[in-house]
Amino acid sequence: MNSNSISVKISVLLPVPLDHPFDYVSDKPLAPGTLIQVPFGPRKLYGVVWNEKNPTSSKTLKPILSVFEDVRLPDVSLKFIEWVSEYTMTPRGQILKMALPAPEVFEAKGESLYGLTKPPQRLTPQRQKVLDFFGASTTPLPLAEISEKTEVSEVVLKSLLKEGVLSLKGDRPWAPPPPPPQKSPQKPQLSLDQSNAAEAIKKSLESHTFHTFLLEGVTGSGKTEVYFETIDHVLQSQGQALIMLPEIALTAQWLQRFETRFGFQPAIWHSDIKQSQKKITFRAILEGKVPVLVGARSSLFLPFPDLRLIIVDEEHDGSYKQEEGVIYNARDMGVVRARLSQATCVLASATPSLETELNVCSGKYHSLQLADRYGGAEMPDVKLIDMRKVKKASQDWISPQLREALHQTLARGEQAMLFLNRRGYAPLLLCQSCGDRLMCPQCSVSLVQHKFQDKLLCHHCGYMTRLPSTCCACQEEGSYRAIGPGVERIYEEVKMILPEARCVLMTSDQLTTAQKVSERVQQIQDHEVDILIGTQIMAKGHHFPLLTLVGIVDGDSALSGSDLRASEKSFQLLHQVSGRSGREVRKGQVLLQTHIPEHPVMQALVHQSREEFSALESDQRLIHGFPPHGRLAALIFSGKKSHDVEKIARMLAKKFPLTEKAELLGPTPAPLSFLRGQHRWRLLVKTTKDFPPQPLIKVWLSKVSLPSTVRIQIDIDPYSFL
Ligand SMILES: [Zn+2]
Ligand SMILES: [Zn+2]
Numbered sequence: 003m004n005s006n007s008i009s010v011k012i013s014v015l016l017p018v019p020l021d022h023p024f025d026y027v028s029d030k031p032l033a034p035g036t037l038i039q040v041p042f043g044p045r046k047l048y049g050v051v052w053n054e055k056n057p058t059s060s061k062t063l064k065p066i067l068s069v070f071e072d073v074r075l076p077d078v079s080l081k082f083i084e085w086v087s088e089y090t091m092t093p094r095g096q097i098l099k100m101a102l103p104a105p106e107v108f109e110a111k112g113e114s115l116y117g118l119t120k121p122p123q124r125l126t127p128q129r130q131k132v133l134d135f136f137g138a139s140t141t142p143l144p145l146a147e148i149s150e151k152t153e154v155s156e157v158v159l160k161s162l163l164k165e166g167v168l169s170l171k172g173d174r175p176w177a178p179p180p181p182p183p184q185k186s187p188q189k190p191q192l193s194l195d196q197s198n199a200a201e202a203i204k205k206s207l208e209s210h211t212f213h214t215f216l217l218e219g220v221t222g223s224g225k226t227e228v229y230f231e232t233i234d235h236v237l238q239s240q241g242q243a244l245i246m247l248p249e250i251a252l253t254a255q256w257l258q259r260f261e262t263r264f265g266f267q268p269a270i271w272h273s274d275i276k277q278s279q280k281k282i283t284f285r286a287i288l289e290g291k292v293p294v295l296v297g298a299r300s301s302l303f304l305p306f307p308d309l310r311l312i313i314v315d316e317e318h319d320g321s322y323k324q325e326e327g328v329i330y331n332a333r334d335m336g337v338v339r340a341r342l343s344q345a346t347c348v349l350a351s352a353t354p355s356l357e358t359e360l361n362v363c364s365g366k367y368h369s370l371q372l373a374d375r376y377g378g379a380e381m382p383d384v385k386l387i388d389m390r391k392v393k394k395a396s397q398d399w400i401s402p403q404l405r406e407a408l409h410q411t412l413a414r415g416e417q418a419m420l421f422l423n424r425r426g427y428a429p430l431l432l433c434q435s436c437g438d439r440l441m442c443p444q445c446s447v448s449l450v451q452h453k454f455q456d457k458l459l460c461h462h463c464g465y466m467t468r469l470p471s472t473c474c475a476c477q478e479e480g481s482y483r484a485i486g487p488g489v490e491r492i493y494e495e496v497k498m499i500l501p502e503a504r505c506v507l508m509t510s511d512q513l514t515t516a517q518k519v520s521e522r523v524q525q526i527q528d529h530e531v532d533i534l535i536g537t538q539i540m541a542k543g544h545h546f547p548l549l550t551l552v553g554i555v556d557g558d559s560a561l562s563g564s565d566l567r568a569s570e571k572s573f574q575l576l577h578q579v580s581g582r583s584g585r586e587v588r589k590g591q592v593l594l595q596t597h598i599p600e601h602p603v604m605q606a607l608v609h610q611s612r613e614e615f616s617a618l619e620s621d622q623r624l625i626h627g628f629p630p631h632g633r634l635a636a637l638i639f640s641g642k643k644s645h646d647v648e649k650i651a652r653m654l655a656k657k658f659p660l661t662e663k664a665e666l667l668g669p670t671p672a673p674l675s676f677l678r679g680q681h682r683w684r685l686l687v688k689t690t691k692d693f694p695p696q697p698l699i700k701v702w703l704s705k706v707s708l709p710s711t712v713r714i715q716i717d718i719d720p721y722s723f724l
């Protein structure tokens with residue numbers, strides 16, 4: 003630093019799990035949000051200038067290493083990080099990390115470029131390809147691109163680099179992705195409901211003030227056309243729009259619809275996207291060059307400079323809640339993000355959550371309804387099959403009525419779907435002679451038999467083993483017996499009943515990527531499949547015109563357990579699955595197998611009386627002060643030693659501050675009392691709606707010192723109670 007320069011103290015937030023910014027010195031003042039690089043212990047870290055004054059310390063401060071002059075997180079992103087951190091009680095650094103997924107993309111140096119220096123001494127067909135490539139073109143390229151263009155592996159290229167055949171020729175600064183090819187957009191004719199909804203949203207967009215809408219309509223009512231119409235409006239005003247979808251719902255078919263409508267592809271952001279692509283997208287977003295992005299929940303944290311519209315598709319979907327790392331609900335945070343930038347938020351669903359419905363009732367959200375199935379198709383009839391009265395063999399899971407319906411559907415040349423939300427062959431294995439149950443060694447749950455892959459799996463920690471030939475307890479030979487059905491077992495049964503039928507399984511075991519989902523969806527649309535058997539992965543918005551029968555194998559499976567939303571979630575899932583049946587001109591039917599046909603969930607499905615059901619559910623929650631009428635925060639304690647975990651949970655419970663507004667439930671061992679080798683206990687803090695629990699929890703936890711052997715996770719607005 004020369005003698006003329008001033009020395010300014012700069013506060014810097016770093017993308018590490020710490021809440022407070024660190025102080026450094028700079029030779030000039032820097033605006034909050036500016037991307038910089040600083041020394042941090044032995045490491046160099048990217049961070050952003052934070053608008054916060056630390057108390058002066060006498061320590062000598064380290065100078066910052068570099069400043070990225072024009073790279074700044076927008077103010078709204080900084081506010082959003084503060085807000086989410088405060089609400090979820092998560093260190094700010096951890097939230098920053100989500101807003102800054104690839105800061106290295108702003109390095110001026112960019113990517114290293116390689117070119118041909120001399121011919122190799124030894125030639126192979128692979129090496130010849132590289133020579134030919136550079137014979138025709140002399141421009142140096144990054145290794146990854148040479149590999150892509152020559153179809154020669156990077157291993158081969160690196161060996162050429164080592165021998166000096168290829169060498170470093172320079173660097174290429176990051177460039178924005180080439181503009182997508184523009185085809186002429188196709189505007190569809192909207193129904194009256196659709197255009198009314200779109201107009202209301204456009205009016206909000208024009209007002210530049212924050213509004214939240216609930217766009218309510220059943221599967222097939224044409225919500226997507228409303229999204230597109232409003233996105234079009236944002237595009238014309240040069241703003242940005244974000245559409246969030248449940249992860250697996252983003253298929254090639256959906257993207258095709260978008261491209262047909264707009265003539266270009268939107269940017270995409272989810273866990274399957276390659277890091278190199280994420281870098282390009284991230285940079286383009288911060289530079290305001292991404293007009294529309296479609297993504298999973300994590301896309302909400304991306305630093306859009308002028309986000310005008312956030313659409314949350316299937317707003318009730320549980321996958322918007324991130325349960326690990328930073329625990330947050332992307333739907334709720336989406337509304338907050340919209341408010342911070344005076345944007346418009348659209349929550350869409352056929353079966354809105356009670357939280358959202360209450361916000362409509364209280365006037366916070368505006369309701370928009372799409373009444374009809376677009377194109378005039380009717381909702382399917384739902385019939386209950388009372389399994390208590392059905393006569394069938396004990397190892398059969400499909401009732402005679404459902405079997406008959408399958409026969410008839412296939413005879414008409416149509417398709418059927420069997421739904422069971424249980425992966426694998428059987429959820430439980432018991433020894434027939436001593437009753438021993440095969441458990442995961444690291445979790446307090448049964449191992450699930452996956453017969454088609456010949457293995458036993460823990461669905462919670464991923465532990466995998468083979469079926470032992472003798473009982474682990476009594477050593478009896480071949481004594482384990484599969485109890486209850488999973489989708490593989492249903493597949494087996496269908497193969498027995500209808501050996502000629504073309505069946506496929508659709509679960510996350512088969513469909514591991516969005517690509518595979520797209521391929522399977524295409525197969526079904528092309529009528530290469532007669533019966534699909536699957537879990538909730540196939541409940542999402544696919545469009546199968548020939549599918550006219552949905553059979554729900556076990557309608558009761560999600561109703562048991564300790565989840566206060568069990569009924570609500572069951573209804574949403576079964577309703578969504580039912581909606582797969584009969585679209586366009588063919589009327590569909592749904593056969594729902596249940597042991598409790600009188601249950602309000604079953605009755606609401608049969609009578610298509612969602613509103614009555616919601617009202618009933620809501621009243622039940624009101625009596626107990628549960629969400630949406632009250633607030634919850636869960637504290638989950640975990641550790642290697644059961645005794646330590648219990649002790650801390652009990653000790654903390656004793657110190658809970660007494661107030662009329664808050665109540666403590668627990669401590670109790672968690673339903674999943676042992677998970678990945680950790681013992682678990684839970685506490686639940688219940689407060690009234692007007693009393694956010696965070697400040698109370700902060701004070702409460704600050705009064706006790708916790709041993710390092712017990713970890714506490716705070717889950718605000720818990721969605722899972724395991
Ligand atoms: Zn309003
Ligand atoms: Zn045994």
Ligand SMILES: [Zn+2]
Nearest residue numbers: 442445460463
């Ligand atoms: Zn396990």
